[in-house]
Amino acid sequence: xxxxxxxxxxxxADQCAVLKRGVGDAGEPISQSQAAxxxxxxxxxxxxxxxxxxxYGFLYGIDQIQWLLGxxxxxxxxxxxxxxxxxxRTYFGCTIDPAREPVPxxxxxxxxxxxxxxxxxxxxxxxxxxxxxAILGNPRPCPNECFMLSAxxx
Numbered sequence: 001x002x003x004x005x006x007x008x009x010x011x012x013a014d015q016c017a018v019l020k021r022g023v024g025d026a027g028e029p030i031s032q033s034q035a036a037x038x039x040x041x042x043x044x045x046x047x048x049x050x051x052x053x054x055x056y057g058f059l060y061g062i063d064q065i066q067w068l069l070g071x072x073x074x075x076x077x078x079x080x081x082x083x084x085x086x087x088x089r090t091y092f093g094c095t096i097d098p099a100r101e102p103v104p105x106x107x108x109x110x111x112x113x114x115x116x117x118x119x120x121x122x123x124x125x126x127x128x129x130x131x132x133x134a135i136l137g138n139p140r141p142c143p144n145e146c147f148m149l150s151a152x153x154x
Contacts, residue, residue: 020121024086058112058139068136072116075124075134082119089117093137113137 030038042056072085095109114136116124124134 055141085116087117
């Protein structure tokens with residue numbers, strides 16, 4: 001399994017075209033040590049910034065993951081190639097608009113949501129299928145809001 005990497009010398013439009021192909025094979029398994037390194041790098045990068053203290057982990061229950069996979073399987077019935085959902089994209093979001101209201105002290109307001117992606121790299125919401133319920137959101141802000149960071153990331 002290989003992950004397509006952007007060419008740093010390519011124009012942004014060219015990079016996007018490359019990264020939108022073969023989305024069904026995007027990503028790859030990583031080791032615990034690599035995951036720990038990524039998290040430690042993130043924590044070092046945000047220390048002392050406005051992001052310091054923000055949530056760094058999001059928890060989805062397996063039932064909700066299976067619900068999303070079931071939606072994808074139902075959508076894919078009878079479809080082929082790029083018409084099929086072949087990936088899931090994650091997006092960061094904020095539960096409040098900090099430009100309109102102050103962020104409550106001690107409250108985590110950043111969040112993550114998952115959107116199915118077609119074989120051509122387009123998000124499924126662009127298709128206006130069924131209802132808006134093909135997006136999985138509102139995870140629990142874990143680990144830092146529900147338990148101490150496991151020894152896995154120390």
